[in-house]
Amino acid sequence: MTSPATRRAGGRAARREARANPLSDTLRPVRPGLEGGLYRPLSDAQMTRIHAAVLDALEQIGLADAPPSGVDYLTGAGAILGEDGRIRFPRALIEDTIARANRGITLFARDPHHDMTLSGTRVHYGTAGAAVHLVDVATGNYRESTVQDLHDAARIADTLDNIHFVQRPMVCRDIPDNREMDLNTLYACCAGTTKHVGTSFTEVGFVTDAFEMLHLIAGGEDKWRERPFVSNSNCFVVPPMKFATESCLVMEACIAGGMPILLLSAGQAGATAPAPIAGAIVQATAECLAGLVYVNAVRPGHPAIFGTWPFVSDLRTGAMSGGSGEQALLTAGCAQMHHFYGLPGGAAAGIADAKLPDMQAGWEQATSNVMAGLSGLNMVYEAAGMHASLLGFCHESLILGDDLIGQALRCARGIEVDEDTLSLDVIRAACIGGPGHYLGAPQTLARMQSDYLYPTCANRASPKEWVEQGQPDLIATATAKKERILATRAPARFDPETDAAIRARFPIHLEA
Template identity: 80%
Template structure:
């Protein structure tokens, strides 16, 4: 019997050396913008039926409560204002505006390396939400979130490979003035990450100040308009089938300022949207199609994300159930509708109803994140860090989500079946006169990093090795990584001259 231990030892050394050398971006096994779309819960006829139902809803039911400016914009384009105050949308108008819609949106980062191409079925994962609490994993308690928590979340997300953008995940509850809160949200996020940032505005009158701040960060209005690195998350509708008047005015101001817009419809199935999964999708699609008309009647081709975000209720209680299988199906179905129209789209996934980063959180976050990616969703919002059905955010969970999303992205990549991947020559060399195993072979070493994804914190040791390592606990390792990240200065911090100019103009609460 041949002694194979030296060969195995050499293989381990070679594998360690291979992993020590980072791959070029195009050779990494996972990366932002990988192509999904293999999972299709809806048939072609299902898609047609949902589309036609949405058009009927727009023609026959319409939407109420548009601001005067919106009424003018949409009726001049061909929408009809009824005696009941509702705006209805003829099918031909919707089809005309769909033809004008932007299908090649790129969301810019402050660093071009983090630009997000939303064309086709390219998939990107990131944060979102408006949590009002932080989860303390040491005590299990919830406390109100602060602007420092938000800044720390941005700094952490900036260092996580599989978090591709940062949409504001929590509210700065320590800033009671809404104008200052909105402006400090931009400062906290943009000084924490070079990735694309999404945010919202409480009132239309706050938007001009926000643009002044963004122009200071960008180095002038021209530089901002050339590369807008912040987008507006805009709940322009209040389901069911009503415009949110002030949010629409915010949207108009953002469009005039050159900011990309997320048209966000967030009905809750069984409460503010139909209880059936198909019906919830129909309403969300109808509301977002109204947004497409609104935006493109005002500014044809403005960069816009079709944000169908229907949520799920636990019908026993009426409470939101973001971690359910039904939520995963809703999100995947919405992604198919985005593809049906050829529009850049986003929806919610990765939400945990679990209160802490435990096993329940793991299955809830993984289920919807995988299905969202497989369905080809361009922007997977709320993919990491969210607990208690969006009420709580957790820094450790954000870090653990980076590993979780890495595995989801590997599923998105799928299985390549080229002649080389079939491995017949490798089998021949191994079995006919070779060592009889693939450990340490050139093919195995070459595929170690190109084909396989390894968790940063997830532990794959044997029980014996795990004990020798000191029985590491996953959440504790996440806390250690959080502290390492936050111990170093943010690479996104503003230069001193810019920072002084910002602080002289605005009341910045971060030290």
């Protein structure tokens, strides 16, 4: 008879062997596009009331400051220009736009393996934030972020399973010229990752140059238009309820060039949006619906992401409070409104008010990331690496965020209940004439990888084992991983001929 000790050791060996073999994407415990939607902070009646308030706001208040071209597009679609200069949107126009808009879009990547389908409650996490500082965990200091820092962030994100896209998380503060900064931002991100990239443009005049670069990277304009792997993060409104003239012109140019649009409304509750969470959702939803009318007036059916990004303020000081529970609720409520309309959408989560990747950062980042996933938010922006309410970005925190987001995705996946998972036959076999445990059982071995997620950096050793390992520190572990990633050339870098063509045409600041 086999002793319990032998059975136990055999079980461990089998589990180690099972974990060493990579799973197919369909069997992984977490993966891009898992369906959430299990958490619904708003009832159906509440969403209906919010929708009614949104229609009233658009019809009665409208938006100001549309550029002349925008006025033409919007009034041509059925909006009304008032004597006060505000564009108002009849209910029928909004309802028709929602009915005709895309119910699902694909955001392409340079590597098709990383393509993302945005529909229903499919969840994807990625970076964003445009921080102006890099957080140095070794010293605790903040310094101005550089194009190299941005490229390194993209390189790190390219290796992380649970970071599904890269929207620029930092501003290249070492490049003072805005045109050169925009172009180098695009280059640094695309040269760092083959995942989908999001970026923005300071002026409409820079968009033509950006498309020239993208055509070079793609291998021609036709190939770019077939698979546009960069989207435009467009702050087309200045809350409350005003169009941002220059950004609207950028949006029109990006639509003409075939680039998907993130319609980004980023009011701050208590400052540029109403203080109540419901009021902030009303304003952001109204602004994004106006943007959706705009996009579809320029080009019907153009891919657009419904980007309600309202932020929370600490009402005692007026400072942004992205790591608060209120922010988590706000983001989840916005996700529900996306589902109410059946539109692909995105919002912000994972922001820490904490200045360093410490315990405060952990609870702040986890709370909103988990709730965003549970709510079925299609695109969770700013999900990793962001500190000091978006002022600082940290490479180590990006790496640790990959573990954190993995757990958030596992929560979003929920609990499967079927004949196998109910386990009645397995319980019977273990208890009646069996070993009295499930170690080494076929179901245990089959489920240990498909149902359970194991962290990369987090330490689950016992205190004794932890001491034997040299008492590894979480931040030091992340730093070591960062250094390993950055010690090799980015696989996403362009071939020499393409890179030479880009450098001959544009002032690229990264070393070749």
